[in-house]
Amino acid sequence: MKLIGSLTSPYVRKTLIVFTEKKIEVPLVVEDVWSKTSEITSSNPLGKVPCLVMDDGGAMFDSRVIVEYADTLSPVNKLIPPTGKDRAAVKTWEALADGIVDAALLVRLEPTWHPGNQASQPWIDRQLDKINHGLKAMSDGLNDHEWCFGNQMSLADIAVGCALGYLLFRFPNIKWQASYPNLDKLYQKLMKRPSFIQTNPPQ
Known part of the structure; x- marks a missing residue:
């Protein structure tokens, strides 16, 4: 997996913190979504970060969706109650x-x-x-x-x-x-x- 994002986005920061607290290593690919040369829409049609690109090439976007998914990947440091x-x-x-x-x-x-x-x-x-x-x-x-x-x-x-x-x-x-x-x-x-x-x- 890799996370597409920026160093100043609070949504990207939230996502990175969750992965870190879960002890899951996910590399950050820095992307400027405001640049005319940005290729973010190839992964997220909305052109927004963060965007999690999966091993199979599929993509997941919106920080709330990504952090919820991340919390299911490891039993370490559960961050969201189950139900x-x-x-x-x-x-x-x-x-x-x-x-x-x-x-x-x-x-x-x-x-x-x-x-x-x-x-x-x-x-x-x-x-x-x-x-x-x-x-x-x-x-x-x-x-x-x-x-x-x-x-x-x-x-x-x-x-x-x-x-x-x-x-x-x-x-x-x-x-x-x-x-x-x-x-x-x-x-x-x-x-x-x-x-x-x-x-x-x-x-």
């Missing part, structure tokens, strides 16, 4: 964290595609509201617990950590660490893990 409400709870955490990243990417892209006074400030403000509401929901959900769900690290914590890391990387003006010290405590704990250290985006 029921617990599984839905962890996946809901992932959806919340990914939703924050989705909104952040839209904020970042708006002035890129609509430079100068063409950028829609109401649209940007709407996405920033999503980020702020999402951060509060994550902080409230974590409360004073050690982990987002259960008594050990799960996919919920990985997704949250990747979302928080992306905000630090691209939106240092969003002072979530001061506003939500419990999220910062979790993030600092995650950043001691080799899987997070190795995938920290280049500055």
Whole structure:
């Protein structure tokens, strides 16, 4: 298998962290999906990363699909509960964290595609509201617990950590660490893990 992705994508980072925590070696093939010479559509018709290319040449895409598959490949460090409400709870955490990243990417892209006074400030403000509401929901959900769900690290914590890391990387003006010290405590704990250290985006 090989994973097609970029070094700065939080979705790719989430996927790499899961493979690392599962102790599964998957090489990363760096691809710039914005380049006119990109060949990503030969593996993913949507032109997005991450994309997992299988040994038989088939492809799997969307980080949520890939990490769910990865968790089935090894009994080491199970990250997603097998069934029921617990599984839905962890996946809901992932959806919340990914939703924050989705909104952040839209904020970042708006002035890129609509430079100068063409950028829609109401649209940007709407996405920033999503980020702020999402951060509060994550902080409230974590409360004073050690982990987002259960008594050990799960996919919920990985997704949250990747979302928080992306905000630090691209939106240092969003002072979530001061506003939500419990999220910062979790993030600092995650950043001691080799899987997070190795995938920290280049500055």
